[in-house]
Amino acid sequence: MGMLVDGVWKDVWYDTKSTGGHFKRSESAFRNWVTADGAPGPSGQGGFKAEAGRYHLYVSLACPWAHRTLIFRKLMGLEEAISLSIVDYHMGENGWEFRGRDGGTEDHLNGADYLWQVYVAAKPDYSGRVTVPVLWDKKQNTIVSNESAEIIRMFNSAFAEVGGKGPDFYPEDLREEIDDINALVYDKINNGVYKAGFATKQDAYEEHVTELFDALDTVERRLTSNRYLTGDRLTEADWRLFTTLVRFDPVYVGHFKCNIRRIADYPALSGYLRELYQMPGIAGTVNMEHIKRHYYGSHDTINPTGIVPVGPELDLDAPHGRDRLAKAA
Numbered sequence: 449m450g451m452l453v454d455g456v457w458k459d460v461w462y463d464t465k466s467t468g469g470h471f472k473r474s475e476s477a478f479r480n481w482v483t484a485d486g487a488p489g490p491s492g493q494g495g496f497k498a499e500a501g502r503y504h505l506y507v508s509l510a511c512p513w514a515h516r517t518l519i520f521r522k523l524m525g526l527e528e529a530i531s532l533s534i535v536d537y538h539m540g541e542n543g544w545e546f547r548g549r550d551g552g553t554e555d556h557l558n559g560a561d562y563l564w565q566v567y568v569a570a571k572p573d574y575s576g577r578v579t580v581p582v583l584w585d586k587k588q589n590t591i592v593s594n595e596s597a598e599i600i601r602m603f604n605s606a607f608a609e610v611g612g613k614g615p616d617f618y619p620e621d622l623r624e625e626i627d628d629i630n631a632l633v634y635d636k637i638n639n640g641v642y643k644a645g646f647a648t649k650q651d652a653y654e655e656h657v658t659e660l661f662d663a664l665d666t667v668e669r670r671l672t673s674n675r676y677l678t679g680d681r682l683t684e685a686d687w688r689l690f691t692t693l694v695r696f697d698p699v700y701v702g703h704f705k706c707n708i709r710r711i712a713d714y715p716a717l718s719g720y721l722r723e724l725y726q727m728p729g730i731a732g733t734v735n736m737e738h739i740k741r742h743y744y745g746s747h748d749t750i751n752p753t754g755i756v757p758v759g760p761e762l763d764l765d766a767p768h769g770r771d772r773l774a775k776a777a
């Protein structure tokens with residue numbers, strides 16, 4: 449674990465001293481958008497037109513943020529159009545690295561050993577964290593974006609004319625509702641598990657773990673009468689929640705001490721998790737070995753022995769029982 453300072457790699461853990469034991473996530477630095485015609489998107493520079501074969505995605509199979517982008521690449525039929533490299537599950541003193549073992553790959557494109565080298569190739573004096581996912585442009589040899597929330601919107605809509613297919617997961621008429629639910633889910637659940645798990649003071653941990661479970665209770669109530677978060681249509685809000693839920697019982701309950709309840713204890717959330725997992729193509733994006741080995745093996749300050757627990761037994765293929773709620777539109 450570390451970061452780049454003026455293009456030089458430094459092995460440092462997150463600073464929680466200056467924030468009273470609270471983990472504060474940094475803003476993503478590369479915020480350009482691929483668009484259908486290459487016009488600038490909501491932020492950054494223009495010039496990134498959607499073209500088949502032009503873009504490359506770097507992911508970790510362990511990471512919930514990168515997992516979103518892998519799901520959208522799959523659901524929008526972009527596997528041929530957007531090539532992929534997968535970092536090793538272990539993140540050590542050099543940060544994310546390419547080792548080509550157990551489902552991880554080499555860096556097919558830039559030939560890097562470490563992901564930080566890809567960031568330096570894009571911006572030689574880059575300072576900041578080196579995170580996955582990364583969307584790389586082979587034409588301009590640079591990083592388009594390292595913000596998963598924005599990459600999934602690009603995959604959702606920019607590639608329709610170059611082979612992208614699939615439903616619209618961010619439909620006009622639901623945008624306000626999706627944005628509202630995303631705000632809660634991001635702050636209290638997706639990032640909430642990290643705020644609990646990376647806290648270094650008891651009161652900081654307790655504050656975030658309590659907020660996390662309040663938010664899970666809210667979402668459970670919503671999913672008791674709604675098939676999906678915004679009603680009967682599956683949207684990006686659901687996929688954003690899914691990548692945290694699927695990691696919850698195997699990792700966050702133990703490793704991040706998010707153990708007030710398990711997802712298995714929530715009837716609606718656990719059925720909903722199984723329904724999403726069982727949708728075509730999704731199980732193939734979930735690699736439980738990478739997920740467990742990464743978290744338990746890479747955070748020395750939390751789990752110094754690196755021992756990976758054997759359990760829990762999970763059966764994500766069990767019937768989900770969600771059919772009794774409204775059918776997907």
Ligand SMILES: N[C@@H](CCC(=O)N[C@@H](CS)C(=O)NCC(=O)O)C(=O)O
Binds near residue numbers: 449476579
């Ligand atoms: N805002 C980013 C966050 C990505 C992120 O934090 N990824 C983690 C892996 S789960 C990472 O690469 N962390 C390395 C680090 O912070 O040094 C996004 O959603 O794309």
